[in-house]
Amino acid sequence: MNGRIVACVKWVDLRPEVDSLTGHVVHDERTSGWSPADLAAVELGLTIAEAWSVSCDVICCGPAAAERGLRELLAAGATSVTRIDPGSIEHAPSHHASSADVAAALTQAVTNSGPVTLVLCGDYSLDRGTGSVPAFLAHHLSASQALGVTAVDPAELGRVLVTRRLGGGRSERLELRGPMVVSVEGSVARLRRAGLRATMNATDATIDVIEASGSSSTTHHVRTVSTLPLRPRPRSLPAPPGDDARDRILSLTGALVDRTPPRTIHATADEAADAIIGQLRQWGYLDATDS
Amino acid sequence: MATYLALLPSREGSLVAGGDEVVAEARELDPAARVVIIGRGAENAATELAGLCESVELIERDSFEPSRWSDDLVDVIVGADVVVIPASPDGRDLAPRLAALTGRPLIAGALSVQGGQIVVARQGGLLEEHVQFDGPIIVTLQPHVRGALAESELAPTTTTLAVSDTSGTRSNDARLIEVFPPDPATMDLAEASRLVGGGAGLMSGDAAARFAQLGAVAVALGASMGATRVVTDAGWVSHDRQIGTTGVVVAPQVYVAFAISGAVQHTAGLGHPEHIISVNTDPHCPMMAMADLAVVADATATLDALVDRLGAAAPTESAMTA
């Protein structure tokens, strides 16, 4: 067995209570957990590990409270679980480690136990939501990357085919070879349910903890100055054109927009179908050759 | 004053989403901001920036290779304090790698880059974090937040950047197998330019068959299928296909409504289609009043007749591109 899969997950409050006046965030440990995307990453890791007969380790960057969740992942079948204590990379005032720092810490943890074939992550974290950790990770591991993936099909050991969205409804199919980093959408898979005995056994399993090393120099000249309730940015909206008030009025009322003269026809089903096709053809939505 | 550079990936001659906004943002902050397009069909993509900037530098590349492209871009961005990249696919692939290569901090998914302060959404959009910086950085800008208004229709001039092209050298970037065009049947309704909608009037009888038929007609017209809330609540069509204020707010060019009366919850989410056809037995319902062609007929029978005429044929090329 000379391949290895690692799933990277993040312990977050799934339903943080945010005071919409002050922006104060109250975290409740009881509502913390793994995001659907992270769970999908773990499930894919487990499935592919079975297909390739390799191990699937889970690494999490998070506080000690995350160990409860890590035990669930262990029970679900992870070969090992490791927690990176964010300690020194979480710095004031935002108390968030930057994506670059998290990626650096993860890289260290991933490579600690030897070379890796496939790293799986959720596409976005719920709390910060930048989705940039996987690409940093790919850079550090000199790996190929595919972000925001909607389907993963493992081929032979060390090769996978993925589909990812490109926007505008388009998508692309990519082939990746290890080492590779793939971030997945939550809809890709649902984590299997851990067995009862595995769950019970995992309750007192020990969890490896690694201390993250100090923060990278790049973040030093970036600092958070304030955190407030979100006030959406005004989206560009054109004012009505025209120096003449009347032109602006006409533009605002929409009264002069040319429309197809409305027609009402009473029709049988066949006449109706013909009328619809004829109209769509006239507007240019259908070729003369259609139907 | 900080110098800005807008870096826009292109694909098949089009900018990735949010490219125009990145340019507008950079130019608002720095009227001399450079605009660089990298990718396939960069020259053509530059025409999308008409009225937003005067000149664009182009780097023509073949398929998307984040690791190799970022290697090539390291020299290009020298001198720019702030590099702004769209936070859409390709942009968010590229930005972290470029940041890591150049040692610049990355501020990803910004809502705005206003002067010395960058605003980033946190906690799923409940909070905004204001970040200050005092050195060279890379920022990705969330698409569809800012919007961009062109001041004219003047296309920018273009120059091709001489950049060492490492193509051909070995990289471990993913290999592109295929790009799938938008599939009207599965694409996000909000992005669909042609929509076929079904209402409660199709639910009598064999509703499942009716909506399958509606889907087939949609495919034949190169359109996406949507439905009203009553239909999605009844489970005949999934909720992500519900058109209206409680579902998806859409903006199609053409809308063909079958047996939809046009409750305001539906029509308010419909945008302003240029062309509307409505089929209904009630000539006086709002959907008929809104229609350019109001057909007073039985919607289910009309669907049968349309299926006959259009066949189950796949959309023709013109139906896809018109």
Place this chain on the structure above:
Amino acid sequence: MSERLLWSPLRLGPVTVRNRLVFSAHLTNYATQDGMPSEQHAEYYAARAAGGTGLIITEEHSTHPTDWPYEKLIHGFNPKVIAGYRRMTDAVHRHRTPIFAQINHNGGQASSMYSRLPVWAPSPVADPLFREVPKAVSVTEIADIVESYADVAARCAEGGFDGIELQCSHSSIVRGFLSPATNRRTDAYGGSLANRARILVEIVDAVRSVIGPSLALGVRLCGDELIEGGTTIDEAVEVAKIVESTQQVDYINTSIGVATASLFMIEASMHIPPNYAMFIPSAIRKAVNLPVVGVGRFKDPIQAERALVEGHCDLVGVVRGQIADAEFAAKAHSGHTDDTRLCLSCNQECVGRMGLNRWLGCIENPRAGREALGVGEVRLSTKPIDMLVVGAGPAGMQAAIAAARNGHRVTVCERSPESGGQVRLAASVPNRAEFGDLVRNQLSEARRVGVTIEFGVAIDPDEVARRAPNMVVVATGSTPARPWWAGDAPNVCDVRDVLEGTVHPEGSVVVIDEIGFHHATSVAELLADRGCKVEVVTPGMVVGQDLGITLDMENWWIRAGAKAIVQSTDLVPMGMVDGVLTLQHHPTGTDAHRSPDWVVCAVPPNPLDDLYHQLRGAGVRTERVGDCLAPRRAHAAVIDGERVGAAV
């Protein structure tokens, strides 16, 4: 409750609103003739507070005796108002809803009719509506005005208001100063924008100094006056920046148009697209950090949420939506948006009645403005009866709703397969679709209160005898009347025939308007859209005389012009012989002739009251409502229905 931002609280200086919905300032004519706030005010605002709105801003209170442009204006300058203020603010505060007072001097947009004093304005420029040349105020008088704002603000604070809004937009002396169109001064209050805004800054300073830090202070600005040489959006943004730079103001409200020149763009009817004024708050909000209120045909909570999400505004003014349904906010917040009685934007009973010096009401909500009298309240009957309503038009449906609300067992029988009567026809033309919401609102309310509705069921006296209800309400409507002058000429039909689709006029069409509302103009537009050559003829001085009241006249003119519809006035039809229509120009008595392919008549109809008389004759307890009582407009039908249904 999918709207997150809409239901999130916001701070406006010292005041926290629980959601982003604002019942913003609008005239009600509820004040007494001597300018005192009334019980009607208190209960009207309290009902909206109970219905969950985040903030109430009252109608304007005049700051100065020189400002009395219409009869029932609240005289903030009269110290006696405080008792009325208290009643109003106490009633609203019971629901923990903040209420702000809008204070104003209308300047030259006023009449001396009530005040018997010359109107004051920055320059002697006559207002186009009132057509009075104002007195240009002296610098001393400006100081007097500024002081009057402070006095009234102090009075409002004493009266329990949580904040003050300075009306500086569509009808105000401050707008008069800000606008280059009405400010021709050459002193320190005219010329540069800084000078034109001077009075605004002075008022802000004076008001803040009397109200202190515990009350909110807002300024309402006009984003585009839509008049020649008036303020446009770029300058409005600059004014907003000036307002923010005073550091005394907690929010900015917005508006569009000038009340006395472009009112139809302020209180837009259904003919103007929703969100039309959104560019104003959006542009202002981009330039300032203060919370900004957006207004303009917000009908639906999700539309409001969208405006918030896209950052165009921080709060949304929904006035008519909350007049039509006081529980607009509560229903939306609890996820029952579908139960909302949606505003039609018809302007018939709200805006329309203001121009007629009557108190504000609502075409579909008989309770609006009648809260203090208990109209529309549930009064459960101790002896429920069986009631049969014949006809599911607006009158019959309202009678059914009112009776069923009080616990009576009500069945409505409608001959046709659908409810709504003539409203459905009225709503079936371009731009009038929203009128049809009346039908849907009544239908859903009727179902909620347990009314049984049978469609396709005709009722005659035998059927009534068979069903043996305790009471019958006849709401059978009216039937088109063939005008006397038409004789038996072919190709003469009624507007209803066209809307029902039973006739299809083609070619040249003369539409006769003897009703003076949407009937003729709607059909004229419809036929013009279908390619007919249309002329609308009326004996009146103007086609669609009452369209002015609902602010639809300008829209009609714009569209009629675009569609090449000819309008001919002062013409009385005298006969139609051999395809020639004779029209008499009544001021001169001269005849004119037309030879149209079709003549379509919008003329007063006849009541359909046979069933009513038959049942009365048979001794059945019977009432009639709506057109079958006397053909009138929809609001009258609803009022009839409510009166009869609630009185059972």
Place this chain on the structure above:
Amino acid sequence: MTAHDADVIVVGAGPAGSAAAITAARAGLDVVLIERGPFPGSKNMYGGVIYGRVLDGLVPSWWEVAPIQRWITRRSTMLLTANQALTVDFRSDNWAEPPYNGATAYRPEFDSWLADVAVDAGAQLICSTTVTGLIREHGRVVGVRTDRPDGDLRARVVIAADGVNSFLAKEAGLYHHAEPEHYTLGIKETLALPREVIEERFGVRGNHGLDIEILGCTDGIPGGGFLYTNLDTIALGLVLQLPALAAQSKRPEELLAELKTHSAIAPLIEGAEVKEYSAHLIPEAGFHMMPDLVTDGMLVAGDAAAMCLAAGIWLEGVNFAIGAGMAAGQAAAEAIRLDDTSAAGLECYIRRLAQNFVLSDHRKLAEIPGLVMSDRVQQQYPSLVANIVERIFTVTNPQPKPGFNAIARSELKASGIRVRELVQDGWKGLRGFG
């Protein structure tokens, strides 16, 4: 006998289950506590009233550690008619200091806390796991099936604390008298108001609060209402007997909406925002409805054993649940020690229940639910009492005021209630409550 995975399986980490797990674990047993939700109390979003005397035996000085909202220092009973209200109000300063009397608490916080106590005592808590059935051998319960793969778990004793309508008690055939009228529907709105407004309106300070029981607010449906204060929310609700509710055309939320507009209630909640609406079935017939509590290898505790006692003014389910849980834990330990976990061996549970207050209160109050639910108490007494009081307080000068007895006699006559019934009900009530 088959090998077992644990000594005791407790199903349900509510107050009863956690109390059982605590006691059993402290007795040195190997305990598995299985909870359906992702954490204990996750299904109860908001609060309840907890009368905590019983906690003394479980967690000494619990008031220093338990997560509570407000200490109940006022209890009121309100009798309502359509347009009258009579309130009997009691306030005690003694309830404002240790050991305290009662408190309001948010159940997610309280239940999680109590389950943590169980874990500290050595119990193993397994969340997100639903028990789907019992494993039985030779008619005896030997374990449970869960919805997890590999999900069977065996133990010497199963303690079913799986809530109202206990699926496990039913599966074990322990229910005999489950008729619909034994259930009431509880509905509750949680209404948010600023802390200082609550304190002003209810005349309480700091973290003091009140609990009101309301009679006569259910439009003739047997049941009652309640209102209690949390830190910055108010809970207002109704309990309504099921069959009567079903026979009526009104929906429960309409009844609650009417209560909210009653002139005695409306000012208390004016301007409050609804945070949550919840509905819950409550077993309310007290002792007469209790299932058999013991079978071979299994005990039933808490709501599962219909131990929510709705004896008129006492809606103290959590107390009884904890008491029953403790007894169940102790009984399991005793049976395992004596190596007899058959029904006979577990019979000591009943004894313990009877000894401590749970069963004795239930027995003593056996008639009370019937009395509270009776037509006279529900419909006639509130108006009788309110009318008498109204006449006493109504100023009738210059006419001489009739004496109390005269008023009472005339109102009693007008109400149509016979003196014999009044005396009988009074006696039942005295016997039960006294």
